[in-house]
Structures are given as structure tokens and as C-alpha cells.
Amino acid sequence: MTDPIRRRLLQSSLVALVTASASRGAESENTAMHATTASAFSHELQPKPLPFDPKSLRGLSEKLVTSHWQNNYVGAAKALNAVRKKLHALLESDDPPYMYNDFKREHLVRTGSVVLHELYFGNLGGDGQAAAEIRTELAHAFGSFDAWQSEFVRIGQGLGGGSGWVILGRNEHLGLLENYWLADHATNPPFTRPILVMDMYEHAYHMDYGAAAAKYIDAFFDNINWDTIGKRLEAA
Amino acid sequence: MTDPIRRRLLQSSLVALVTASASRGAESENTAMHATTASAFSHELQPKPLPFDPKSLRGLSEKLVTSHWQNNYVGAAKALNAVRKKLHALLESDDPPYMYNDFKREHLVRTGSVVLHELYFGNLGGDGQAAAEIRTELAHAFGSFDAWQSEFVRIGQGLGGGSGWVILGRNEHLGLLENYWLADHATNPPFTRPILVMDMYEHAYHMDYGAAAAKYIDAFFDNINWDTIGKRLEAA
Amino acid sequence: MTDPIRRRLLQSSLVALVTASASRGAESENTAMHATTASAFSHELQPKPLPFDPKSLRGLSEKLVTSHWQNNYVGAAKALNAVRKKLHALLESDDPPYMYNDFKREHLVRTGSVVLHELYFGNLGGDGQAAAEIRTELAHAFGSFDAWQSEFVRIGQGLGGGSGWVILGRNEHLGLLENYWLADHATNPPFTRPILVMDMYEHAYHMDYGAAAAKYIDAFFDNINWDTIGKRLEAA
Amino acid sequence: MTDPIRRRLLQSSLVALVTASASRGAESENTAMHATTASAFSHELQPKPLPFDPKSLRGLSEKLVTSHWQNNYVGAAKALNAVRKKLHALLESDDPPYMYNDFKREHLVRTGSVVLHELYFGNLGGDGQAAAEIRTELAHAFGSFDAWQSEFVRIGQGLGGGSGWVILGRNEHLGLLENYWLADHATNPPFTRPILVMDMYEHAYHMDYGAAAAKYIDAFFDNINWDTIGKRLEAA
Numbered sequence: 008m009t010d011p012i013r014r015r016l017l018q019s020s021l022v023a024l025v026t027a028s029a030s031r032g033a034e035s036e037n038t039a040m041h042a043t044t045a046s047a048f049s050h051e052l053q054p055k056p057l058p059f060d061p062k063s064l065r066g067l068s069e070k071l072v073t074s075h076w077q078n079n080y081v082g083a084a085k086a087l088n089a090v091r092k093k094l095h096a097l098l099e100s101d102d103p104p105y106m107y108n109d110f111k112r113e114h115l116v117r118t119g120s121v122v123l124h125e126l127y128f129g130n131l132g133g134d135g136q137a138a139a140e141i142r143t144e145l146a147h148a149f150g151s152f153d154a155w156q157s158e159f160v161r162i163g164q165g166l167g168g169g170s171g172w173v174i175l176g177r178n179e180h181l182g183l184l185e186n187y188w189l190a191d192h193a194t195n196p197p198f199t200r201p202i203l204v205m206d207m208y209e210h211a212y213h214m215d216y217g218a219a220a221a222k223y224i225d226a227f228f229d230n231i232n233w234d235t236i237g238k239r240l241e242a243a
Numbered sequence: 244m245t246d247p248i249r250r251r252l253l254q255s256s257l258v259a260l261v262t263a264s265a266s267r268g269a270e271s272e273n274t275a276m277h278a279t280t281a282s283a284f285s286h287e288l289q290p291k292p293l294p295f296d297p298k299s300l301r302g303l304s305e306k307l308v309t310s311h312w313q314n315n316y317v318g319a320a321k322a323l324n325a326v327r328k329k330l331h332a333l334l335e336s337d338d339p340p341y342m343y344n345d346f347k348r349e350h351l352v353r354t355g356s357v358v359l360h361e362l363y364f365g366n367l368g369g370d371g372q373a374a375a376e377i378r379t380e381l382a383h384a385f386g387s388f389d390a391w392q393s394e395f396v397r398i399g400q401g402l403g404g405g406s407g408w409v410i411l412g413r414n415e416h417l418g419l420l421e422n423y424w425l426a427d428h429a430t431n432p433p434f435t436r437p438i439l440v441m442d443m444y445e446h447a448y449h450m451d452y453g454a455a456a457a458k459y460i461d462a463f464f465d466n467i468n469w470d471t472i473g474k475r476l477e478a479a
Numbered sequence: 480m481t482d483p484i485r486r487r488l489l490q491s492s493l494v495a496l497v498t499a500s501a502s503r504g505a506e507s508e509n510t511a512m513h514a515t516t517a518s519a520f521s522h523e524l525q526p527k528p529l530p531f532d533p534k535s536l537r538g539l540s541e542k543l544v545t546s547h548w549q550n551n552y553v554g555a556a557k558a559l560n561a562v563r564k565k566l567h568a569l570l571e572s573d574d575p576p577y578m579y580n581d582f583k584r585e586h587l588v589r590t591g592s593v594v595l596h597e598l599y600f601g602n603l604g605g606d607g608q609a610a611a612e613i614r615t616e617l618a619h620a621f622g623s624f625d626a627w628q629s630e631f632v633r634i635g636q637g638l639g640g641g642s643g644w645v646i647l648g649r650n651e652h653l654g655l656l657e658n659y660w661l662a663d664h665a666t667n668p669p670f671t672r673p674i675l676v677m678d679m680y681e682h683a684y685h686m687d688y689g690a691a692a693a694k695y696i697d698a699f700f701d702n703i704n705w706d707t708i709g710k711r712l713e714a715a
Numbered sequence: 716m717t718d719p720i721r722r723r724l725l726q727s728s729l730v731a732l733v734t735a736s737a738s739r740g741a742e743s744e745n746t747a748m749h750a751t752t753a754s755a756f757s758h759e760l761q762p763k764p765l766p767f768d769p770k771s772l773r774g775l776s777e778k779l780v781t782s783h784w785q786n787n788y789v790g791a792a793k794a795l796n797a798v799r800k801k802l803h804a805l806l807e808s809d810d811p812p813y814m815y816n817d818f819k820r821e822h823l824v825r826t827g828s829v830v831l832h833e834l835y836f837g838n839l840g841g842d843g844q845a846a847a848e849i850r851t852e853l854a855h856a857f858g859s860f861d862a863w864q865s866e867f868v869r870i871g872q873g874l875g876g877g878s879g880w881v882i883l884g885r886n887e888h889l890g891l892l893e894n895y896w897l898a899d900h901a902t903n904p905p906f907t908r909p910i911l912v913m914d915m916y917e918h919a920y921h922m923d924y925g926a927a928a929a930k931y932i933d934a935f936f937d938n939i940n941w942d943t944i945g946k947r948l949e950a951a
Contacts, residue, residue, distance in 0.1 A: 047385050047394075047421045070689075078690035079640055086813060093814065098394065104401030105794060106801065109817040111398055111424035115432060118423075122416045122433045149283050158283075158334065162347055165340030168551055168682065169663070170642040179436070180358045185283045187354075188347035191641070195431040196351060197358045200415070209681035210640065214689060217542075218550035218682060306925075314926035315876055322577060329578065341558060342565065345581040404787055404918065405899070406878040427877070445917035446876065446926060453778075453922060454786035519857050519866075519893045570866065576873030583870055583896035587904060590895075594888045594905045621755050630755075630806065634819055637812030651908070652830045657755045659826075660819035667903040668823060669830045672887070 048095040054084040055125055059132025059232075066226030067131075071214040076128065079210050083120035083192075090114050112193070119192030123172055126204040130239075133232025141237055145175075148184035155186070159205070160224055162188045166207035167220030175203040177243040202239045203231070284331040290320040291361055295368025295468075302462030303367075307450040312364065315446050319356035319428075326350050348429070355428030359408055362440040366475075369468025377473050381411075384420035391422070395441070396460055398424045402443035403456030411439040413479040438475045439467070520567040526556040527597055531604025531704075538698030539603075543686040548600065551682050555592035555664075562586050584665070591664030595644055598676040602711075605704025613709050617647075620656035627658070631677070632696055634660045638679035639692030647675040649715040674711045675703070756803040762792040763833055767840025767940075774934030775839075779922040784836065787918050791828035791900075798822050820901070827900030831880055834912040838947075841940025849945050853883075856892035863894070867913070868932055870896045874915035875928030883911040885951040910947045911939070 061072040090113045097107055137145075142152040149155035155175070162173045165188070172189040180198040187196050205227055212223035297308040326349045333343055373381075378388040385391035391411070398409045401424070408425040416434040423432050441463055448459035533544040562585045569579055609617075614624040621627035627647070634645045637660070644661040652670040659668050677699055684695035769780040798821045805815055845853075850860040857863035863883070870881045873896070880897040888906040895904050913935055920931035 047419060048390075050417075050419055052417070074689050082640060086811070089811065090814075093810075098390070102801075103794070103797065104397045104399075105821065106401075106798075106818070107397055108401035108424050109821050110814070111401075111422075112426070112820075113813065113817050115423055115425070115430070118414070118417070118421075118432050122414070125416065126434075154284075154334070161340045161343055163340075165342075165344035165347075168554060169680070174433075178354070178358070180361065181286075181288070181354070183283060183286055185354075186347075187351055188344050189351070190348070190429075193426075193431075194351070194429050195433045196354050197410075197431045197435070198362075198437055199434070201434055208641070209685055210690060213681055213685035217546050217686060310925050318876060322575070325575065326578075329574075338565075339558070339561065341585065342562075342582070345585050346578070348584075349577065349581050404790060405916070444877070445921055449917055449921035450925060453782050454918060519891060520862075522889075522891055524889070570862070576869045576871075578873075579869055580873035580896050583873075583894075584898070587895055587897070587902070590886070590889070590893075590904050594886070597888065598906075626756075626806070633812045633815055637814075637816035637819075646905075650826070650830070652833065653758075653760070653826070655755060655758055657826075658819075659823055660816050661823070662820070662901075665898075665902050666823070667901075667905045668826050669882075669903045669907070670834070670909055671906070673906055 048091065050091060051088050052084050052121065054081045057128055064131065065229045067230065068215050074214065075210055080124035083117050083124065087117035087121055090117055116193045119195060123192060123204055126201050127206050130203055130232050130235050131230045133230060133234060135229045135231050137233045138237060141233060141240065144240060159186050162186060163205055163207055163224045164221055168218060171207045173205045173207060174201045176201045200243045203236055284327065286327060287324050288320050288357065290317045293364055300367065301465045303466065304451050310450065311446055316360040319353050319360065323353035323357055326353055352429045355431060359428060359440055362437050363442050366439055366468050366471050367466045369466060369470060371465045371467050373469045374473060377469060377476065380476060395422050398422060399441055399443055399460045400457055404454060407443045409441045409443060410437045412437045436479045438479065439472055520563065522563060523560050524556050524593065526553045529600055536603065537701045539702065540687050546686065547682055552596035555589050555596065559589035559593055562589055588665045591667060595664060595676055598673050599678050602675055602704050602707050603702045605702060605706060607701045607703050609705045610709060613705060613712065616712060631658050634658060635677055635679055635696045636693055640690060643679045645677045645679060646673045648673045672715045674715065675708055756799065758799060759796050760792050760829065762789045765836055772839065773937045775938065776923050782922065783918055788832040791825050791832065795825035795829055798825055824901045827903060831900060831912055834909050835914050838911055838940050838943050839938045841938060841942060843937045843939050845941045846945060849941060849948065852948060867894050870894060871913055871915055871932045872929055876926060879915045881913045881915060882909045884909045908951045911944055
């Protein structure tokens with residue numbers, strides 16, 4: 008068997024295995040609510056429910072969490088659907104390409120908001136206790152678990168008073184586990200699997216903490232669902 | 244065997260298989276030159292050579308391609324290494340977090356530039372002929388191959404005269420194959436595997452085409468390495 | 480007398496007149512607290528007090544307004560002073576220019592925040608009633624006062640859930656009175672005198688209105704100090 | 716006569732004087748080609764011709780300068796006119812406000828491009844020799860003329876390989892003469908009169924200098940029209 012053909016067959020088997028695996032758990036948080044066969048121009052996103060009871064978080068009020076989910080996440084999902092319809096309608100338009108791009112930018116911003124919000128809510132609802140093996144993996148990448156946490160928190164503090172996100176992500180191209188500063192929904196590292204996602208838009212904390220972003224960051228850490236983080240690290 | 248344990252074992256096997264596969268080809272364009280065990284704070288990137296003879300492209304001069312690779316890509320790689328050292332040195336600094344973030348932003352911009360440039364050069368050097376199975380896959384996602392190409396080109400045309408990128412990418416979170424407009428190196432969709440990457444910074448074409456971005460886009464399509472695209476689609 | 484010399488003399492007289500005028504009122508909201516002779520590298524900004532009693536606004540709580548002023552505005556002023564000192568220290572540094580620019584970007588962001596916040600607080604504290612002559616001037620530029628207000632409000636509504644500003648400004652280069660959408664503190668039209676400034680960062684309303692940005696915009700309009708707007712229009 | 720009325724009358728006289736002055740010179744570079752009475756929604760911009768012979772610059776080729784003027788500046792002016800028409804048509808649209816803002820963003824980007832390009836071409840075509848009084852004024856603001864130039868050049872060098880502008884501007888709100896880093900056409904300091912404007916988009920130099928941004932900056936300085944700078948400083 009030639010090398011390219013061997014590889015291609017191996018790949019096919021891998022795809023089958025990954026699909027099988029995904030259907031059993033590791034990836035299911037991402038794909039459960041999204042059709043995978045829809046067209047780039049006709050896909051309609053169904054917002055996902057919160058994966059935890061909004062009353063159950065420590066230090067983040069039901070009012071805040073519900074508003075965040077309803078107004079910012081569901082709002083972004085609806086906007087994304089509306090923008091996709093608009094783009095579809097404009098495919099044959101005579102408007103200049105830069106006007107089409109004005110909506111492709113909105114498409115990117117809303118895509119960023121939807122994906123990051125789903126990952127954010129998806130990594131809350133836990134007890135804030137990282138298992139030993141996760142601590143070890145982060146220590147391996149950052150020198151120590153504390154070094155990782157210290158940089159992640161620092162980036163968040165620096166974003167206080169504005170907009171943005173902090174993510175721990177695995178850059179699949181560079182093969183690196185890193186923390187990233189994001190200015191807004193559309194600012195992201197390319198080819199990167201988000202592992203832990205923290206929203207630093209003021210709608211994530213102002214109702215409960217006002218301008219005290221540092222207190223919100225503490226509350227965020229108290230509610231991290233490290234089981235989810237473990238699955239994301241495995242899947243990477 | 245319980246379900247979680249079965250899954251975890253399956254995952255481990257998968258990792259082994261993927262690693263084996265990668266060493267044989269599909270992923271090797273990404274990982275060959277990058278160490279995967281380096282720390283987030285001490286990683287030193289080694290620029291990759293051009294994966295094709297810079298004299299060999301149709302309609303893109305050796306002078307342009309060499310300058311692009313040397314000044315923009317290698318320059319970004321060196322800057323990324325310098326910024327990482329700076330961040331390492333600042334970890335214990337008393338400067339306020341927003342000043343640390345000024346360098347995390349530079350870290351993000353340079354990471355984006357390095358990754359996107361490697362993928363860009365990686366998808367050039369071919370004969371511009373897409374295999375039937377790839378055309379089918381894009382037709383499946385966009386309605387038709389022409390619909391895909393038409394939107395991809397339009398986004399590129401709209402970026403003429405400024406900076407930015409166009410990518411066809413698989414959004415791994417949403418399970419969608421889509422075209423994305425990127426304003427600059429740090430603008431990206433989250434959790435997305437780039438499949439085809441086109442640089443629209445003026446350094447990608449001005450030497451050869453001046454302001455005639457549309458001619459550059461034609462030349463880009465004439466040189467796409469669709470084998471690479473096929474491998475990236477398989478890996479996704 | 481030659482024309483250039485006449486003009487130059489006329490200019491000098493104008494400067495004297497403007498200076499005299501400024502000391503009597505029209506411009507005094509801007510210059511009262513700022514030294515005008517300081518160096519680009521050593522200027523130290525003194526935050527201005529709120530120009531109204533924070534208890535006195537209709538529909539915007541003392542808690543919100545005080546937090547906004549203290550945390551966001553005074554915070555930006557302190558950061559601007561710190562960044563200027565940092566830039567001064569780095570003038571002789573061997574760091575590459577792009578690292579210097581990381582702080583010049585921070586300098587721009589903080590400058591934008593300071594100036595826009597001062598203008599924002601400066602145009603609050605009034606009774607929300609625009610004098611006839613102002614309504615006429617806006618009608619002249621926008622077709623009708625309502626057309627102006629309708630666009631200004633719409634831009635604000637579109638910014639809900641994120642960050643940004645809306646300004647009515649006089650573009651001194653184009654000779655146009657226009658409404659502008661600003662994505663953040665550093666997004667601005669060039670060569671433009673702000674006339675009415677509305678903060679759409681979530682810190683401007685979340686404490687009082689949660690995600691209900693439209694209600695905040697109503698409250699903002701109820702408190703516009705149209706006397707200030709009149710003076711800014713005259714000065715333009 | 717009461718103080719407010721005195722001031723208002725003084726202002727009116729000032730306006731008359733300034734208008735008279737403008738018609739004779741100082742401001743005429745800005746206003747000559749722009750109608751000042753047009754509505755925010757119906758204004759149509761007439762591109763200005765180059766204020767110098769494109770063959771006459773030292774170290775910047777006719778081909779480069781003509782392409783820059785035609786493709787980037789005139790292109791932006793046409794786009795601005797098209798966007799204004801689009802906004803006018805959308806005033807009564809039922810689309811959500813964030814879609815209206817997608818075009819307000821384009822409006823801002825194109826406004827920035829038009830204004831900055833006019834100021835850029837307006838400050839070229841000279842002999843590069845700054846008069847003593849200008850050197851003195853810059854020395855007053857920056858410590859020395861060399862300190863000013865050194866920072867201005869450094870910001871430009873840091874922008875090499877991407878997009879952006881460097882401006883020396885008078886921040887009319889803060890009363891400061893400063894250098895500013897701009898990432899793109901829409902990044903600007905608020906309430907600032909540009910004095911010297913340098914384009915760092917790659918279309919400003921790639922045809923002549925490739926990636927050698929530093930050589931372009933030298934050529935830019937060789938062609939500065941310091942008479943124009945003097946007039947802008949006077950007008951400020």
C-alpha cells in the first residue's frame with residue numbers, strides 16, 4: 008500500500024473514531040444543538056439553554072446571569088441568524104464588495120459572540136476545584152499552575168472597565184497552550200481551541216459588582232466547571 | 244467498563260493514532276518546525292522555509308514572494324519571540340495590568356500574523372485545480388463551488404486598498420464551513436480551523452499589481468495548492 | 480501690506496481675541512483645568528470634578544454617575560498620566576518601535592477616554608430642552624431636528640450590549656455637522672469638534688438599567704445640558 | 716451689556732473675522748472644495764486635485780503618487796458618497812440599528828480616509844525645510860525639535876508592514892501638541908486638529924520601496940511642505 012493511500016485510509020478511520028467518540032461525550036457540549044450539514048448561507052442557529060441552574064452560581068446573581076444569557080447571548084444568536092439571511096439576500100446584489108463586507112464583519116462579530124458565550128456558560132456551573140491532572144497539565148505549559156492563573160487573572164484585570172475576553176486556548180497550529188487577550192468578540196487567535204473562556208464585557212459583572220472587576224474574576228473562578236475544562240483539554 | 248472510562252481510553256488511543264498520522268503527513272505542515280512541549284513563556288519559534296520555489300509561482304514575482312516571506316512573515320516570527328521574552332520578563336512587574344495587556348495584544352497580533360502567513364504560504368505552490376471531491380465538499384457547504392468562490396473573491400475585493408485576510412474555515416464549534424472576513428492579523432473567528440487563507444495586506448500584491456487587488460486575487464487562485472486544502476479538510 | 484503679512488497679522492489678532500473670549504466663557508469648560516504649556520512628554524492631567532451634583536440627574540442614579548466618574552473617567556486620567564511617564568522613560572529605549580507603539584496605542588485609548596468622558600459629563604446636568612436656535616441649526620444640517628435625533632438615538636441603540644460612543648460633531652475639515660458611530664475610545668473621526676457626546680459603554684447604564692440601553696438613552700436625553708451644546712456650536 | 720450677551724456678540728464677530736481670514740488663506744486648503752451648507756445625508760464630496768505636480772516629489776515616484784491619489788484617495792471619496800446615499804436610503808428602514816451601524820462604521824472609515832489623505836497630500840510638495848519659528852514651536856512642545864521628529868519617525872517605523880497613520884496634532888480639548896499613532900483610518904484622537912499627517916499604509920510606499928518603510932519615511936520628510944504646517948499651526 009502506498010504511503011498517501013495508507014494515510015488517507017488511516018485518516019478515514021480516524022474520522023469515524025472521532026465521530027463515534029464525539030457522540031459519546033467529549034465534544035457533545037458543542038455539537039448537540041447545532042446541525043452540521045447546513046449551508047453557509049442558510050444555517051439557522053438555535054440558542055442553547057444555560058447548562059446550569061442560574062440560581063446556583065456562587066457570587067453571580069440569577070438576575071445577572073439570566074440577563075447575560077438572554078440579552079447578550081440569545082441576542083447575538085438572533086442577530087447572527089438575521090445577518091446570515093441578509094448576506095444570503097445580498098449575494099447577487101450590485102452593491103460594491105466593501106458594503107458586503109460591512110455585513111461579513113457583523114457576521115464575524117456575532118459568530119464570535121455566540122461561540123465565546125456558549126463556551127463561557129459551558130465552563131461555569133462547577134465547584135471551582137481543578138483536578139490534579141489538569142493542574143499538572145497547566146503547570147507543564149506555564150511553569151506552574153499559579154503562573155498560569157496569575158497571568159489569566161492579570162489579563163482580566165487589565166480589561167476591567169471596557170470590553171473583551173480572556174481565554175486559555177490550545178493553538179493547534181503552534182502546538183501551544185497559552186492565555187490570550189481579546190479586545191472584543193471579533194479579536195481571536197487563529198486556529199485555536201478555547202479551553203477556558205472568561206467574559207470581561209461589563210455586562211458580565213456590572214449589575215453585581217459595579218466597576219469592581221477583580222471581585223467578579225474571583226467569583227468566576229469559584230464557579231469554574233473544571234470537568235468541562237478537562238474534557239476540552241482531552242479533545243484538543 | 245463505565246462510559247466515562249471507555250471514552251477516556253478511546254480518547255487516549257485517538258491521540259496516539261493522530262500523533263502517528265501526523266508524523267506521516269496530514270498535519271505535518273503545521274507541526275514539523277514547532278516544538279510542542281515548550282512553555283507558554285519560553286517558546287521560541289523557528290521560522291519555516293517557503294514550501295515552494297519562490298520563482299515557481301504564476302503571476303507572483305520572486306521579488307514579491309521573497310520580500311513577503313522575509314519581511315512580513317519572518318519579521319513577525321522574530322517579533323513574536325521578542326514579545327514573548329518581554330512578557331516573561333514582565334510577569335513579576337509592578338506595572339498595572341493594562342500595560343501588561345499592551346504586550347499581550349502585540350502577542351496576539353504577531354501570533355495571528357505568524358499562523359496566517361504559514362497557512363497562506365502553505366496553500367500556495369499548486370496548480371490551482373481543485374479535485375472533484377473538494378469541489379463537492381464546498382458545493383455541499385455553500386450551495387455550489389461557484390457560490391463559495393464568488394463569496395471568497397468578493398470579500399477579498401472588498402479588502403483591496405487596506406489590510407486583512409480572507410479565510411475559508413471550519414468553525415469547529417458551530418460545525419460550519421464558512422468564509423470569513425478578517426480586518427487584520429488579530430481579527431479571527433474563534434475555534435476555527437483555517438482551510439484556505441488569502442493575505443489581503445498590500446504587501447501581498449502592491450509590488451506586482453499596484454492597487455489592482457482583483458488581479459492579485461486571480462493570481463492567488465492560479466497558485467492554490469489544492470492538495471494541501473484537501474489535507475486540511477480531511478484533518479478537520 | 481502684502482497679503483500673507485496681512486493674513487498673519489489678522490491671525491495674531493484672532494488668536495488674541497479667541498484667547499480673550501475663551502477666558503470669558505465659551506471655551507472655558509475645556510481649558511480651565513488643563514495647562515496649555517506642558518510638554519508632550521511631561522504633561523500631567525488633573526481630573527476635573529463633575530460639573531453638576533451627581534444626585535441631581537433624572538433617571539441616572541448617584542451611585543452610577545459617581546462610579547462612572549470615579550472609576551472610568553478618573554481611572555483613565557490616572558492611566559494616561561502613567562502611560563505618558565512610561566513613554567517618556569522609553570524614548571531612549573532600545574526596544575523595537577512596535578513595542579513603543581504598544582504604549583502609544585494605550586496613550587491614544589486613554590486620551591480618547593479622558594476627552595470623551597469630560598465632554599460627556601460636560602453635556603449633562605441640564606433640563607433636556609433644546610433652545611429654538613439650536614433646533615434650527617440641527618434641522619439645517621439634518622433636514623429636521625427629529626431626523627437628527629432619530630439617527631443619533633438609532634446609533635446608540637445599535638451599540639447596546641457592547642462598547643462605544645455616539646457623537647454629534649462638526650467635522651472642521653469637511654465643514655459638516657454629522658453624527659458619528661465610535662466603536663471605542665480610540666475610534667474617532669479626524670479633525671472633528673465634538674458637540675454632543677453619549678457614552679454607550681455598559682458602565683454608563685448597566686447598574687441602573689441592566690441591558691435596557693434604550694431606557695438609558697431616554698434618560699440621557701432628559702439630562703442634556705443644551706446650554707453647553709449651544710456654546711460648543713458657537714465655538715465651532 | 717451682560718456677560719453672556721457680550722460673549723455671544725464677540726463670538727459672532729469672531730466668526731465673521733475667521734470667515735474673512737479663511738477666505739484669504741489660512742484655512743483655504745480645507746474648505747475650498749467643500750460645500751459647507753450641505754445636509755448630513757445629502758452631501759456629495761468632490762475629490763480635490765493633488766496640490767502639487769506628482770512628478771515633482773523627491774524619492775516618491777509619479778506612478779506611486781498618482782496611484783495613491785487615484786485609487787486610495789479618490790476611491791475613498793467615491794465610497795464615502797456611496798455610503799452616505801446608502802445611509803440616507805436606510806433612514807426609514809426596519810433593519811435593526813446594528814445593521815444601520817455597519818454602514819455608519821463604513822461612513823467613519825471613509826471619512827477618516829478622505830480627511831487624512833487630503834491633509835497628507837496637502838502637507839507634501841515642499842522642500843522639507845522647517846522654518847525657525849516652527850522648529851521653536853515644536854521644541855517648546857516636545858523639549859526639542861529632534862525629540863519631536865525622533866518620536867514621530869519611531870511611530871512610523873513601528874507601523875511598517877501594516878496599516879495606519881502618524882499625526883502630529885493639536886488636541887484642542889487638552890491644549891496639547893502631541894504625536895499620535897493611528898491603527899487605521901477610523902482610529903483617531905478626539906477633538907484634534909491634525910498638523911502633520913504621514914500615511915503608513917503600504918500603498919504609500921510599497922511600489923517604490925517595498926518593505927523598506929524607513930526609506931519611505933526619509934522621503935516623506937524630504938517633501939514636507941512646512942509652509943502648510945506653519946499655516947495649520949497658526950490656525951490651531
